[in-house]
Amino acid sequence: xxxxxQTPRYLVIGTGKKITLECSQTMGHDKMYWYQQDPGxxxxxxxxxxxxxxxxxxxxxxxxxxxRIRTEHFPLTLESARPSHTSQYLCASRAFGGGETQYxxxxxxxxxx
Amino acid sequence: xxxxxxxxxxLSIQEGENATMNCSYKTSxxxxxxxxxxxxxxxxxxxxxxxxxxxxxxxxxxxxxxTSKKSSSLLITASRAADTASYFCAxxxxxxxxxxxxxxLTVKP
Numbered sequence: 001x002x003x004x005x006q007t008p009r010y011l012v013i014g015t016g017k018k019i020t021l022e023c024s025q026t027m028g029h030d031k032m033y034w035y036q037q038d039p040g041x042x043x044x045x046x047x048x049x050x051x052x053x054x055x056x057x058x059x060x061x062x063x064x065x066x067x068r069i070r071t072e073h074f075p076l077t078l079e080s081a082r083p084s085h086t087s088q089y090l091c092a093s094r095a096f097g098g099g100e101t102q103y104x105x106x107x108x109x110x111x112x113x
Numbered sequence: 114x115x116x117x118x119x120x121x122x123x124l125s126i127q128e129g130e131n132a133t134m135n136c137s138y139k140t141s142x143x144x145x146x147x148x149x150x151x152x153x154x155x156x157x158x159x160x161x162x163x164x165x166x167x168x169x170x171x172x173x174x175x176x177x178x179x180t181s182k183k184s185s186s187l188l189i190t191a192s193r194a195a196d197t198a199s200y201f202c203a204x205x206x207x208x209x210x211x212x213x214x215x216x217x218l219t220v221k222p
Contacts, residue, residue, distance in 0.1 A: 006155075039153075040199065042214035090155055094210070101146060102203070102210060104155030 003027050006091050006105035013081055014113050021076045021108045023091030032074040033102070035090040036060060043090065049074055050096075081112045117145075117202040117213030125219040132189040134216040136202030137182075143205050145178055147187050150199045150215070159187075159200075194222040 004025040013019055025032065030051045035043040035058075045058030049068040063085070064078050074093075078085055091105040120135045136145070144163045148156040162169045162178045162185065169176045175188040189196055199215045 040215075040217060043156075043201070043212045088153070092155075096208075101158040101161060102148075102156075104148075104157070106155050107153070109153065 004091065004093055004103050004105040006089075006108050008108060009106060010109045010111075012111045012113065015080075015082055017081050019078050019081055019110070021078075021089055021091075021110070023074045023076070023105055024072050025074075025093040025103070025105075026072060027093060027095070027103065028071065029093035029103075030071070030096045031094040032068065033092040033094075034058070034064075034066060034074070034076050035092065036062065037088045037090055037107075039088065047076065081110075083112045086110060086112050117204050117211065119200070119202060119213045119216040121216060122214070123217045123219070125221065126192055128192060128194055128220055128222050130192055130220075132192050132196070132218055132220070134187045134200050134202075134218070136185045136187070136213055138185075138202075138204045139183065140204075140206060142180075143207070145176075145185050146203045146205065146210075147174075147176060147185075148201045148203060148212075150201065152198070156201060189218075192218075192220045194220050196220045 007022045032049045034047040037043045044060035046062040047066040049055045089108045092102045094102045117136045117138045146161045147159045150156045160171045162176050173190045178185045197220045199217045201215045202213045
């Protein structure tokens with residue numbers, strides 16, 4: 001069982017609200033990732049980090065922002081939620097080095113009305 | 114952008130049958146991994162095969178890798194209803210991991 005946690009698991013929110021999706025891991029992994037995934041569809045990388053104070057945008061353009069102040073914590077913030085942000089958001093982490101597997105959190109299902 | 118492409122996109126079989134999913138990719142890799150995702154959940158790692166390996170087994174799972182054809186296959190033998198899930202291949206090259214679009218497997222009891 002992976003030691004990576006996401007809260008909340010489900011969130012219903014109105015348009016224009018600011019939200020923060022939390023992700024924490026206790027494995028000491030340097031690399032952390034955020035993916036956006038519509039049900040049954042492919043994963044789209046939206047942000048990643050290779051360590052504290054390191055954040056990069058992924059392949060899919062996103063209006064969200066991330067921060068990495070502590071190794072174990074990688075929150076994702078939407079300043080103004082829109083219905084187009086409705087999706088599942090998956091957080092993942094991986095140890096440094098190409099042979100390691102990636103561990104995923106359970107996901108946050110977001111519905112913006 | 115994704116590196117791997119799974120085939121088929123969806124697969125429906127009866128319990129007890131074998132399920133085979135394929136993954137093709139474009140560039141050289143260090144290793145290839147298969148993940149499983151139950152509906153509404155995160156992905157769970159199943160098996161990793163390195164670029165210098167050709168076949169690997171884990172329980173009812175058998176993975177093959179053909180680097181000359183840039184393709185991999187995942188075989189699930191004697192499938193069970195509980196195997197119903199989406200299966201993703203992920204390629205790793207230069208510390209960069211890329212996921213395919215997934216194969217949705219349905220195993221009917």
